[in-house]
Amino acid sequence: MFNRQSSMEKLLKHLSILGLTILTVNAMAQSFVNKTNPWPEIRKQRLNQLLPNALKAAEVDAWLIVCRENNNDPLADHIGCENAGASAAYLFYQNDKGFHSLVYSPSSESKALSELNIHDKVIAVPRGESAIEKVAEFMKQQNFERIAINSSPNNAQADGLSYTQRMTLEKALGNSFSKRLVSADDVVYEWLSIKLPAEVEIMREAAKLTAQWQIEAYKTVVPGKTTDAVLAAFLKTKMKQHGVGDAWAPDQNPNVNSGPDRGHSHATDKVIMPGDVIQIDFGIKLYDRWISDIQRFAYVLAAGETEAPEDIKHYWLSAREGGKAAFKAMKPGVRGIDVDAAQSKLMKQNGSEPVMWSTGHPVGYVAHDTGPNLGGSRGATVRPAAHKTLKAGMVFAFDGFHSWQRNDGTFKTISVEEMAVITESGAEYLIQPQQQLILIQSN
Structure with missing residues (x-):
């Protein structure tokens, strides 16, 4: 659980977001700019x-x-x-x-x-x-x-x-x-569709930074004050400091959303409030070549809450287990549509609303790279690549889904996104997957 910060800590955070970073931060800003491009x-x-x-x-x-x-x-x-x-x-x-x-x-x-x-x-x-x-x-x-x-x-x-x-x-x-x-x-x-081991290690480094910076961003949230756009600006500052690029369209990276589903979109000026489930969909590009695609989720505790409500817990656990089911199905020789079906079965069992997005996609030089599509089991239209089989050396970004209808009639989807490489015997996470829903304290 993230504790509220002191007034001075909050001030320093917001100064950083506005680009007025202190010299010690600037000194570490060239971490990738000065590295030899492999x-x-x-x-x-x-x-x-x-x-x-x-x-x-x-x-x-x-x-x-x-x-x-x-x-x-x-x-x-x-x-x-x-x-x-x-x-x-x-x-x-x-x-x-x-x-x-x-x-x-x-x-x-x-x-x-x-x-x-x-x-x-x-x-x-x-x-x-x-x-x-x-x-x-x-x-x-x-x-x-x-x-x-x-x-x-x-x-x-x-x-x-x-x-x-x-x-x-x-x-x-x-x-x-x-x-x-x-x-x-x-x-x-x-x-x-096949990446060399050296390329996988670069994407592993990108994924690690992507997840780490999202966790750091969540620590800056002040419910009732911080907006989705401010959280996105924090991550943009991180990217600039470390000399890395955007994994997809800059205007939509990162996508921070504390409201209902908006799909691939830009962060808005919506104020983050108690009771919100926050999504950060974020990716970076290292050496102007290899990219990451990671999502992390948080819940803002309402007054008096010390843990998420039972319904939010269920949504989170359902999404997490759906992602695990997809991961376990990922191995050489398995079709992309079958990986999607492994998660879809759990979604139905756990009462998820329909989700339009595929379970996953190849990732590497672009966010939606060439390779098998991990989708097709829940929709009428199946992409040809969903019938392609997975091979060792392929890298995927894939989501654990659970969608529900909010009180205002809109929908919210947890889509915790991880990255994995296919090995000779199965799949391997590039980084440790998110195990617990991040909790943010309110007043």
Whole structure:
């Protein structure tokens, strides 16, 4: 239980929220700004260790990504073409000699790209010549049967090829060979959904900070005075002090809500009052790459209360146990929809109102990353990814749900959110899950 703070402590807290932090706080503000970014080395490992398996699983001979300046492919910095100027063609393929990466790069950028030592071969394309035409000629010489390109109606991360780029590519290939082009949906799915152990450890660190800062934020609450927006501002200050970014849209991160359900939204000026159940949905981004997605819940004790009322206790325990049921169901070979069903069964038994949200989602480079969707058992519409199976190395954010109708007719949902990585034998929490509802004292 959090005790009320002295007037001086409250003053210092609110000064910090307003950005007037003291020098000792500023001294620790660069904790991530000055750290060496591990992405360049991890990117190489992902290309060499994971991408060959992704091509095999997707049953394609090659994967082509066309990069360019200003309106680049979403996966540009995953393959080393984030600095492309004129069009460049990045080709990953397999033959009887193994896995290869070949780049046709504008001559003005080819030397710098070669020095990164990411790809097997970088071929300089003189000014006035076309990288797309050259890669098309190479693919025809290799007689590839299935060539994946980033054109997808289902996954934005696999939909980077523009209409005009595709027209140029098909013209260079010719009508007959263009029929061998297929969506890179499966390649991107198989590649992005698996995270290396080093990446999991970074996300574990992000999750730890995310949960820790939420607990610290709850300690600043003064019922009847503190607003949801002030609590959100406290967390924004924490992010700035430590040099970390937002895991999703900055205007909606963190989402602090002490009132009825509002879904993905911004924090408002609602004053936190006794009897409120407070939700903080918060995520941070480390090294401008890996993110967390954690929710923590608190209850504001009414006058005379020393513990939450029985109904609130029930809602909390129901949500917590629902999350545990989902966690226990998470293991290699299990479909996402089955993980959702494991929790849905408990929700029904415990009297929860219907909840529109899926139990969970992949998390990693973005909040809703590529991979199996942990949903579909409670709704008429099932996403195709809900039928995909979990694999070791996948990381998920998932919720324990319980929803109820409030006295004013609105609904409130406890959705305590945790993160877990799939292992060879099951799942492992990235951090200790929330076990107890946080209690905040009133006057």
